[in-house]
Amino acid sequence: MTTGPRNAPGTAVRKPGIPVRPDYLPFGKPSFSSAEVREVSKILRSGWIGMGPQVIAFEGELAAFTGARHVVAVNSCTSALFLSLLLHRVGPGDEVVVPSLTWCSTANAALYAGAKPVFCDIAAGTLCATPETVLAKVTRRTKAVIVVHYGGKTVDVRALRAALPRRVALIEDAAHALGSRYPDGGSVGSSGNLTAFSFYANKNLSTAEGGAIALPDAALAERGRSLRLHGLPVDAWKRFSQPKAGFLWAPVAELGYKMNYTDLQACLGRVQLRRQPEFSRRRLAIARHYAAELVRLEPAWNLPEGQTDPSHARHLFVVRCPSGLRLSRDEFFMELRHRNVGVSLHYTPLHMMPFYKRLGGGRLPNTEAARREIMTLPISASMTLRDAAYVTDHIREVAERCRA
Secondary structure (H helix, E strand, O other): OOOOOOOOOOOOOOOOOOOOOOOOEOOOOOOOOHHHHHHHHHHHHHOOOOOOHHHHHHHHHHHHHHOOOEEEEEOEHHHHHHHHHHHOOOOOOOEEEEEOOOOOHHHHHHHHOOOEEEEEOOOOOOOOOOHHHHHOOOOOOEEEEEEEOHHHOOOOHHHHHHHOOOOOEEEEEOOOOOOOEOOOOOEOOOOOOEEEEEOOOOOOOOOOOEEEEEEOOHHHHHHHHHHOEOOOOOOHHHHHOOOOHHHOOOOOOOOOOEOEOOHHHHHHHHHHHHOHHHHHHHHHHHHHHHHHHHOOOOOOOEOOOOOOOOOOOOOOEEEEOOOOEOOOHHHHHHHHHHOOEOOEOOOOOHHHOHHHHOOOOOOOHHHHHHHHHEEEEOOOOOOOHHHHHHHHHHHHHHHHHHEO
16 A cells, blocks of 8 residues: 555656655554553454454444444445445335445445345545435335445435435445544434444554444344354353353354454454544545645646535545646656555446446446546645645646646
């Protein structure tokens, strides 16, 4: 994650007028301190690194942080989305509406459950689905809708829930949105919808891999805990860590999966959770720098809504390349990469990928326009304002040299 390409083969690169840093600035890099190192060392010395007391403690602390009644930690956000669908009894013959502008996990979770993902459009200003774009794809076969809080910008799930038929489950893909707040002020995870979080390496809270489901109901949470571990009602820690646990064996109640979280990850997560205010302040400072500098450029850069609002988690900082340049978005992107600026693309719309085209669905104009225009600037709690200034300095220089 900390290295990247300097020059793509066969690509001519303009010699910059300002220095190019020797190291690659990645779009997202985790921030680990001595506190995380100490906690990992404790777990390694304890002799128990699997799912145990640290996972239980992390689930409780994450529930308190998000305002959720219950949290079930799993091995990835992909698993969290898949199990959320299973908890809503989604299966073969059902349809699941998802935005096309998302990582493939959102749609794949529906396919894993045997259902069909149906792609919907987004609003141009927020890059998120809306009640209108979702309802345009709802049919009598629709069993669930998964909305994505893209980049950390929240969907108005209360308005969407009011618009949807009651038979349709609403699930939130909050891989980008730990720490985001809804328009009514509540924390993402507190809505009562099953909500999936990600703790992947570049996320706002990182445990290298991992995820979690926020749930409103104790019975659903218990079933989620069983499904994450083969359908067993008792986990390995209870079976093997207690002297009188020999009779805790119980039969498998239903088909389950190997999707559990570990104490080694959870101890990282607990420290990262305590550091969220620090991380949020750093991301906000970087976002405000970007916004202030980019609007001064000629032509000014368009920013999706809300990226400097306190309610936004700022997992991503997204920009739209202005039209008054001689370079396309892809050409501008590569110019920055050659200057060791780790810009990225989030995402290639799923309905435009060969694998998903077979599912049909027609054109999605706002999504397709975003595909041509947007790119993601580096942002993470490990960055400094000097790093952010390096990014905007090079954007300014490339833009000035390429202005039409």
